[in-house]
Structure formats: C-alpha cells, structure tokens
Amino acid sequence: MFFEVKGAIIMAAGLSSRFAPLSFEKPKGLYEVKGEVLIERQIRQLRDVGIENITIVTGYKGEMFNYLKDKFQVSLIHNDKFNTRNNNYSLYLVRELLYNSYICSADNYFSVNPFESTVDDAYYATIYKKGNTDEWCVKTNAEGYIEDVTIGGENSLIMMGHVFFSEPFAETFKRILERECDNPESYGKLWEQLYIEHINELKMKARIYDIEEIYEFDSLDELREFDHSYLKNTRSTVIKKLCDQWKVSEDRLTTFSPIIDGGNIKGFIYKLDNVKHTYMY
Numbered sequence: 001m002f003f004e005v006k007g008a009i010i011m012a013a014g015l016s017s018r019f020a021p022l023s024f025e026k027p028k029g030l031y032e033v034k035g036e037v038l039i040e041r042q043i044r045q046l047r048d049v050g051i052e053n054i055t056i057v058t059g060y061k062g063e064m065f066n067y068l069k070d071k072f073q074v075s076l077i078h079n080d081k082f083n084t085r086n087n088n089y090s091l092y093l094v095r096e097l098l099y100n101s102y103i104c105s106a107d108n109y110f111s112v113n114p115f116e117s118t119v120d121d122a123y124y125a126t127i128y129k130k131g132n133t134d135e136w137c138v139k140t141n142a143e144g145y146i147e148d149v150t151i152g153g154e155n156s157l158i159m160m161g162h163v164f165f166s167e168p169f170a171e172t173f174k175r176i177l178e179r180e181c182d183n184p185e186s187y188g189k190l191w192e193q194l195y196i197e198h199i200n201e202l203k204m205k206a207r208i209y210d211i212e213e214i215y216e217f218d219s220l221d222e223l224r225e226f227d228h229s230y231l232k233n234t235r236s237t238v239i240k241k242l243c244d245q246w247k248v249s250e251d252r253l254t255t256f257s258p259i260i261d262g263g264n265i266k267g268f269i270y271k272l273d274n275v276k277h278t279y280m281y
Contacts, residue, residue, distance in 0.1 A: 059083075
C-alpha cells in the first residue's frame with residue numbers, strides 16, 4: 001500500500017537553548033547555512049516534490065516566522081505553551097493535519113531532498129552511528145519496523161531527521177495525544193516519548209539514510225564544523241560585542257553552553273583560547 005502525502009508540518013516552536021547564544025537572538029530554524037535559511041530550504045525541498053500544504057508551528061520568537069506566509073504561502077500556528085510544554089503539544093495543535101503528512105524539524109539540513117509525493121508506510125528517518133552515542137537508538141525487527149528505542153547506545157541506528165505519519169499511524173497517535181494532553185505527567189515529554197510508551201500500538205519503520213544526508217546542529221561549534229563561514233562570522237550581535245571587548249576574532253570564542261536558572265536562560269559560558277568565561281544577560 002502507498003499513501004499519497006497530503007502535507008507537511010514543520011516544528012519551529014522550541015528555544016534550542018543548547019544553541020546559545022545564537023538561538024537567544026533568533027530561532028535556530030531561521031539561521032542561514034551554506035547560503036540558505038534552514039526552514040526555507042526545507043520548504044523548497046517539500047515544494048520540489050509537489051507538497052503544497054505546509055504548516056509551521058511556531059512558539060519562541062514566533063513573530064520572526066511571519067514573513068514566510070507571504071514568501072511561501074505557508075500556514076502558521078502559534079504554540080503559546082512552548083515554554084511550559086514539550087513538542088507533543090505542538091502536534092496536538094495540528095492533530096487534524098497529521099494524516100499522511102511529514103513531520104519535520106525546522107533546524108534540520110538535508111543535503112539531498114528526502115521527501116517524496118507517495119510513501120509506503122509510516123517511518124522515522126535514521127542514520128547509522130558508529131561508536132558510543134547519547135542519541136535515541138533504534139532496534140528494528142526483520143521487516144524493518146521499530147521494536148525498541150533506547151537513549152544512548154553503541155554502533156546503532158539513531159533517530160535523526162523527518163518522520164512520515166501514515167493515516168493508520170496518525171489515527172492511533174491522535175487518540176493518544178488527545179488522551180495525554182491534559183495529563184501533567186506528559187507536559188514535559190517529547191512526542192517521541194509518547195510514541196515509545198505506545199510502541200506496540202504504533203507501527204513505524206526505520207528508514208535508513210546516509211550519515212551525510214541529514215544534519216542536525218545542537219551547538220554553534222557543530223554548525224562551524226559544517227559551515228566554516230561561522231568561524232569568522234557567527235551572525236551574533238552578542239558574540240561580536242564580546243569580540244570587540246576582547247579585541248579578538250570570532251573564531252577565538254568556542255564551546256558555548258547556556259546558563260539556565262529556574263527554567264529561564266540567564267546567560268552562557270564560553271571559552272576564549274580554552275579559558276572559560278561567563279556572559280550574563
């Protein structure tokens with residue numbers, strides 16, 4: 001059986017605190033990578049295979065995504081609970097659109113267009129990770145369906161990239177979302193955690209991609225490895241300010257990590273020539 005893709009949902013509500021300090025100034029999905037804005041590249045890739053019905057779920061600095069409505073004729077839905085609920089609530093807001101749809105993250109970079117107009121089954125994109133990893137590791141059965149997921153592992157397929165919700169998968173998952181929406185114990189859960197808790201009800205394959213086809217940047221240091229232009233130009237006013245104070249080039253500042261207190265981001269730690277410093281907002 002093949003399912004005709006009806007649309008795509010791009011998740012863009014999160015703060016991406018690990019991407020400090022760039023994400024404090026602009027949502028990660030709006031950063032330019034190798035000459036293209038991340039979310040714009042994804043929209044173009046979806047459109048290239050005929051997927052016109054695209055919905056973006058915004059949250060943190062959501063107004064910065066508004067220009068996409070005119071530029072690409074996409075729909076925007078705002079998640080006003082982005083700072084108190086995890087991404088399962090973003091999917092709850094668009095639960096009627098999940099059927100035969102791609103679920104994407106605004107900050108992924110696909111070097112090769114992974115999207116298709118028809119798909120044979122529900123799947124989660126995966127890549128093979130050699131050595132130890134703290135990512136979500138996937139175990140599949142002989143038919144390629146995911147039968148177990150663990151956080152951390154070794155020499156394993158890991159969840160990375162987009163997902164396709166077939167109609168049968170979406171129908172079951174929608175019922176779970178509606179049941180869990182008002183459960184305080186679910187507020188902090190990723191939608192993937194709900195999936196894992198109900199994995200016996202939710203049949204989903206692992207679709208394997210080459211490690212160089214799907215990229216996810218969790219920090220500025222990781223982005224710099226992929227796009228070397230960020231070594232000398234981070235596009236961050238805060239980093240530029242620090243470099244002016246220190247009288248150094250931007251590539252001398254590395255290893256950024258956020259300072260979080262009571263759920264609020266107060267500043268970040270960074271290194272200048274391997275010496276730690278603190279910047280407080």
